[in-house]
Amino acid sequence: MPAATQAFKEHYKRYLRYVLPDTEHAPPEQAMVVTTLVNVSLLAALLVPAFVVEYALVQMWRLVVPLSVAGVIMVVTPLIYRCSQSMSLARELFIASLFSFKLWECVVFGDVVSPGAVWFVTMPLLAIMLGSVRSAVAWLVITNMAMILTHLLLGNSVVFPIASTENPHFLYIFSHIGASFSIAIFLLIVESARRRAFHRLKIANEIISNLAIRDALTGVYNRRHIVSEINRAEDAADSFSVCLLDLDHFKRINDNHGHAVGDLVLQRVAGAVQDEIRQSDCFGRYGGEEFLLLLKDAHLAGSKQLLERIRERIEALEIEEMENCSRITISGGVAQYRPGESSSETINRADQALYAAKAAGRNRIIFESANQL
Numbered sequence: 001m002p003a004a005t006q007a008f009k010e011h012y013k014r015y016l017r018y019v020l021p022d023t024e025h026a027p028p029e030q031a032m033v034v035t036t037l038v039n040v041s042l043l044a045a046l047l048v049p050a051f052v053v054e055y056a057l058v059q060m061w062r063l064v065v066p067l068s069v070a071g072v073i074m075v076v077t078p079l080i081y082r083c084s085q086s087m088s089l090a091r092e093l094f095i096a097s098l099f100s101f102k103l104w105e106c107v108v109f110g111d112v113v114s115p116g117a118v119w120f121v122t123m124p125l126l127a128i129m130l131g132s133v134r135s136a137v138a139w140l141v142i143t144n145m146a147m148i149l150t151h152l153l154l155g156n157s158v159v160f161p162i163a164s165t166e167n168p169h170f171l172y173i174f175s176h177i178g179a180s181f182s183i184a185i186f187l188l189i190v191e192s193a194r195r196r197a198f199h200r201l202k203i204a205n206e207i208i209s210n211l212a213i214r215d216a217l218t219g220v221y222n223r224r225h226i227v228s229e230i231n232r233a234e235d236a237a238d239s240f241s242v243c244l245l246d247l248d249h250f251k252r253i254n255d256n257h258g259h260a261v262g263d264l265v266l267q268r269v270a271g272a273v274q275d276e277i278r279q280s281d282c283f284g285r286y287g288g289e290e291f292l293l294l295l296k297d298a299h300l301a302g303s304k305q306l307l308e309r310i311r312e313r314i315e316a317l318e319i320e321e322m323e324n325c326s327r328i329t330i331s332g333g334v335a336q337y338r339p340g341e342s343s344s345e346t347i348n349r350a351d352q353a354l355y356a357a358k359a360a361g362r363n364r365i366i367f368e369s370a371n372q373l
Helices: 003-019 028-057 061-084 087-109 115-129 133-154 170-213 223-235 250-257 259-276 300-315 343-359
Strands: 240-247 282-287 290-296 330-336 365-367
Touching: 003 028, 003 061, 028 061, 028 087, 028 115, 028 170, 061 087, 087 115, 087 133, 115 133, 115 170, 170 223, 223 240, 223 282, 223 290, 223 343, 240 250, 240 259, 240 300, 240 343, 250 259, 259 282, 259 290, 259 300, 300 330, 300 365, 330 343, 343 365
Parallel strands: 330 365
Antiparallel strands: 240 290, 240 330, 282 290
């Protein structure tokens, strides 16, 4: 990226942060409207001097000074917003300045044959871009009434003052180019805002979808999602196994160290299991201190190795808040899906194997076949 472009972006961001200090945490709609105000004021800072030079070249001094004043007001509207915190005030000052000059331009040229009359169409657009439909409707009425009244009052009494110049079409061409350029920029701003809004909506939907399937404490899948995954595997007639994991003596941890430490233990255990499983597997919190693991397309020997590795890793966990206390251990029960049975039946068989692991002394994984690791 060229250094000049990078420098401009840095200055632009700094100016935007000055106008809206809390840009990162401002409501999206407010940030979008303020950004638009800054953008149109910068556009005015670009175009107004060009038109001032144009009118100076053709010696139309009755337009140079009013345009300069209107341009200054339009350029400083972000600062007016910064001081007043009123978007309505900043918006109406910007549009009123542009309107006042264009109306005066019609008076100077006589009738709505003014080259700048085309700019009246931009004022309702500006109002919408700056966050007010009511203002847009009002300016739509005002601009149209102004053009009608100007034509009725001045149309037959003022002589077109530039008709004797060498190139009477110069002002029209320049004004139309400026208006076209501005409308294109307006549309670009609107499209950019639409894309940003769509991106924010997409992120929000992803967050909502994620919250709907995740356990708030541990970050792993919740019961509803893990069971739905098991049901999906059942419907597809896939080969799979389910494993119920239960923390041993978890109530003792809560009683001796408090629920905050208990929550930390759940988080660490969930993270340890999540790190060990394959991408194709599905792991979630079943309830309380129980977790449910779906092993897809896993052979018996591979399942035993994986679950034993998980058991050893959890046993090796070190929790600083539980120093000088017994190790954290888990018990587990595993059942392989049998074609024709429901997923709840498979989970019940895993639950029975879990009870067998508890009865056998805990800190072990029992397969439904009673083969103990």
